[in-house]
Amino acid sequence: MDQLILLLPVVPLASAFLIVLAANTRTRVARVSITAASLTFLLTAVLLGLSLSGAPTQVFTPVGGAGAGSLIFDPLSSLMALVIAGISLIVHVYSVRYMAEEQGYARFFALLDLMTAALLVMVAAADLVTLLVAWHLIGVLLYFLLGQDTRSQSAYRYGFWTLITYRIGDLPLVLAAVLLYQAFGTWSLPGIFEAIARDPHIQTYFGLPLAEVVAALIALAAFARSAQFLLHTWLPYTMEGPTPVSALMHAGIVNAGGFLINRFAAIYVHTGGVLHWIFIVGLLTAVIGSVLMLTQNDVKKSLGYSTMGQMGFMIMECGVGAFSLAIYHLIAHGVFKGTLFLSAGTVIGEARQNDGVPKDDLYTFVVQRRPARSRQPWLLMAAITLAVPIVVLVLAHWLVAEDFFQKQGAVVLLFFGWVTGAQLLFSTYRMQSENPWRLIALIIFSFTVVVLGYTMISHVFDVFLYPDEHFRASIYAAAGIDLRWFDTLVGIVSAVIVVGWLRAYYAERNAGVKRPGPVWLNLYALFSREFYIVDLYSRLTRSLLSISQRLNVWLRWV
Amino acid sequence: MSNLTYLLVGFFLPLFPFSIGFNVLFTRVNHWPLRLALLLVWPQIGLALLARADVPPPHWILTWAMATALLYSLRLLAMRELGGWIAFLATAAWGLLWLLAQAPAAGGLSLHALWFSLPLVMLALLGASLERRFGGAYTGIYQGLAQGMPRFSAILVVTVLAAVATPPAPSFFSMLSAFLNATPMLMLGLAALWLLWTWAAARLLQGLIVGPGNCRSQADLKPSGAWVYTAALVALIALGAALPGGLA
Incomplete structure (x- = not known):
């Protein structure tokens, strides 16, 4: 039964070919494509069922194949395949009517099917050549999906940003694959993982440790695919493609970085410093993405930066060793971001008739930005804000793993939960409400439900994806730093959080109307210009084109 | 093999400035069958000369x-x-054949040359077709081919992608083989080169197929012609998959 995985890419591929060859009406195109997408989804559901029931990991190589083209059936591939097939099916169904009046209907569905096939091959690839082929193809197919309207120069211009960033990310993966092949003489992923487990300290060029170099290259590939800082500019600007493509991109394709790091977990477990860099890049991206999201006045760009922030958080989770949590995060993010994009049109349509926003406390606070006139004692609220989230978080984590305090990664993530919970409660302090204590109680209850759900589900993911307890502990250990340094950092960050929130409450209590100073204004200008990164890249591009032109003129175009 | 012979090979597996020879010849020849022959034969002459050397370059x-x-x-x-x-x-692609000649068993060199040349042969055919229709094959002049000539545009897109070593075209596997034979510095060079090819391909396609479509008066490729090109591309990909150049 688990050989069904070989059928996964075949069904959407067959659909794409059938559409090109035989489907001559829009109805037929839609029927063929939807049938294939449904069948693929059913197949993935069966495969995940098999995996959950304990079917062992297996590698399938096509008959007569010499290694390339092999697919792996394991918990990670079966779970990711279901997610991809699910999102793909939703996007297919949505597109049937959404694209009805667009040109190139058949081309769109054929490309969508090819993209589904490429994504499924990527998550199930059992050798480096297959992975590289799928990884490359995704960038190319996305370029043409984003440029569905062949009349639009701007769609292609921004699609090109995506293509070239993806290609920048493809190349480190090629280099990593080549180094691994040179070291072990095989393209097979399980073969490579076994070999590196036997000799984790093997060296590559210049006496550098192979595991660290390869892990760094794979991280670079993941950064480009998941729009990490400095490789992010394509994401907020590629909004000219059709909405279903935006949904597919933000819900599925952009998450590939998290998947890639998980696929190579067996290499990351033998590294140290690389995971720290991954954490720093993820953290920087999460912060910058969130800041840029808040400063944009274009809703679509704001959504793009929101995805960038989420991707930063996902990569950061990998950096602290919480690999399976990153998978859970990418699925959760995919579902809610896909919903946002696909429902955007309906919401805009309805808002034109009636904004539908209830004139209640939330409206006066969020939309009218009118804070409450009467408030609870600030010191009491500050104490609740600081104490309640941390108690809830610690209890939730303790429920799933009593020794979670031994895992540095879990403690780091605890801090993020703490700050988020505190932010939530701080909002209630500023909000108008007839019954503030009821509001606080409801918010604490919601927070507890979310934290419990998040902790439980992520624990289930952890056990499912990495059943070997020793391996799970090894990933956390690889991401760890010296204990004395860690304890010192925990102390400093805790103090900053406590003092910061106390100061925030005190300042809020005694706030007057202040004009922003020149520093804030300059900072705002910097944010609104998106750190001038796009301008910098544009200038670099123009310079290279100018050099190319001058060379051709000097050499008489031969 | 003497350095002089290497320099002679440098005319056919182009080394700058000897590469100018091929470029002048190719651009001056207006007869398209000759152009196709040049694309197919030129690197093979270089490989034949190189085969006389007992040691890698x-x-x-x-x-x-x-x-x-x-x-x-x-x-x-x-x-x-x-x-x-x-x-x-x-010129850029054939230069990589020097790298591929480094391999201990460089028997597949002719195949690698073919994998790089065949998509370019098809592209030259498409270029000739454009010249017949419009009097010249330039980007940015008659934008929007996709609107008026969808079949031609589809074939053009796939051919250009195959030419710049996009998988599953066989040139992709040749590029991988080149990486396997390269030193770290040459690997970085290969990476930069691949990036430039992608950029150039995107610029070419954007200049030809994207736009409002001012060429509706021109006839598209006939279905039979499109089938022939499709069959040739499928055969190329199938051959590349069957003979991946010693990767597997």
């Missing part, structure tokens, strides 16, 4: 070949005439 030649390939890849970005574009890409 020295490192200085590899560095020279890589520099040549990078130079022509960079120049590809600003090239707007399809014939010149094909010649530059051929």
Whole structure:
């Protein structure tokens, strides 16, 4: 039964070919494509069922194949395949009517099917050549999906940003694959993982440790695919493609970085410093993405930066060793971001008739930005804000793993939960409400439900994806730093959080109307210009084109 | 093999400035069957000469070949005439054959040369077809081919992608083989080169197929012609998959 995985890419591929060859009406195109997408989804559901029931990991190589083209059936591939097939099916169904009046209907569905096939091959690839082929193809197919309207120069211009960033990310993966092949003489992923487990300290060029170099290259590939800082500019600007493509991109394709790091977990477990860099890049991206999201006045760009922030958080989770949590995060993010994009049109349509926003406390606070006139004692609220989230978080984590305090990664993530919970409660302090204590109680209850759900589900993911307890502990250990340094950092960050929130409450209590100073204004200008990164890249591009032109003129175009 | 012989080979597996020879010849020849023959035969002559050497080419030649390939890849970005574009890409791609000749068993070299040449042959055919219709094959002049000539555009897109080593075209596997035979510095050169090819391909396609479509008066490729091109592309990909150049 688990050989069904070989059928996964075949069904959407067959659909794409059938559409090109035989489907001559829009109805037929839609029927063929939807049938294939449904069948693929059913197949993935069966495969995940098999995996959950304990079917062992297996590698399938096509008959007569010499290694390339092999697919792996394991918990990670079966779970990711279901997610991809699910999102793909939703996007297919949505597109049937959404694209009805667009040109190139058949081309769109054929490309969508090819993209589904490429994504499924990527998550199930059992050798480096297959992975590289799928990884490359995704960038190319996305370029043409984003440029569905062949009349639009701007769609292609921004699609090109995506293509070239993806290609920048493809190349480190090629280099990593080549180094691994040179070291072990095989393209097979399980073969490579076994070999590196036997000799984790093997060296590559210049006496550098192979595991660290390869892990760094794979991280670079993941950064480009998941729009990490400095490789992010394509994401907020590629909004000219059709909405279903935006949904597919933000819900599925952009998450590939998290998947890639998980696929190579067996290499990351033998590294140290690389995971720290991954954490720093993820953290920087999460912060910058969130800041840029808040400063944009274009809703679509704001959504793009929101995805960038989420991707930063996902990569950061990998950096602290919480690999399976990153998978859970990418699925959760995919579902809610896909919903946002696909429902955007309906919401805009309805808002034109009636904004539908209830004139209640939330409206006066969020939309009218009118804070409450009467408030609870600030010191009491500050104490609740600081104490309640941390108690809830610690209890939730303790429920799933009593020794979670031994895992540095879990403690780091605890801090993020703490700050988020505190932010939530701080909002209630500023909000108008007839019954503030009821509001606080409801918010604490919601927070507890979310934290419990998040902790439980992520624990289930952890056990499912990495059943070997020793391996799970090894990933956390690889991401760890010296204990004395860690304890010192925990102390400093805790103090900053406590003092910061106390100061925030005190300042809020005694706030007057202040004009922003020149520093804030300059900072705002910097944010609104998106750190001038796009301008910098544009200038670099123009310079290279100018050099190319001058060379051709000097050499008489031969 | 003497250095002089290497320099002679450098005319056929282009090393700058000897590469100018091929480029002048290709752009001056207006007879398209001759152009196709040049694309197919030129690198094979170089390989035949190279086969007489008992030892792999020295490192200085590899560095020279890589520099040549990078130079022509960079120049590809600003090239707007399809014939010149094909010649530059051929020059850059054939330079990589020096790297592939490094392998202990370089028996598949002719195949690698073919994998690089065949998509360019098809592109030259498409270019000839454009010249017949419009009097010239330049980007940015008659934008929007996709609107008026969808079949032709689809074939053009796939051919250009195959030419710049996009998987599953066999040239992709040749590129991988080149990486396997390269030193770290040459690997970085290869990575830069591949990036430039992608950029140049995107510029070429955007200049030809994207736009409002001012060429509706011109006839599209006939279905039978499109089938022939499709069959040729499928055969190319199938052959590449069957003979991946010693990767597996």
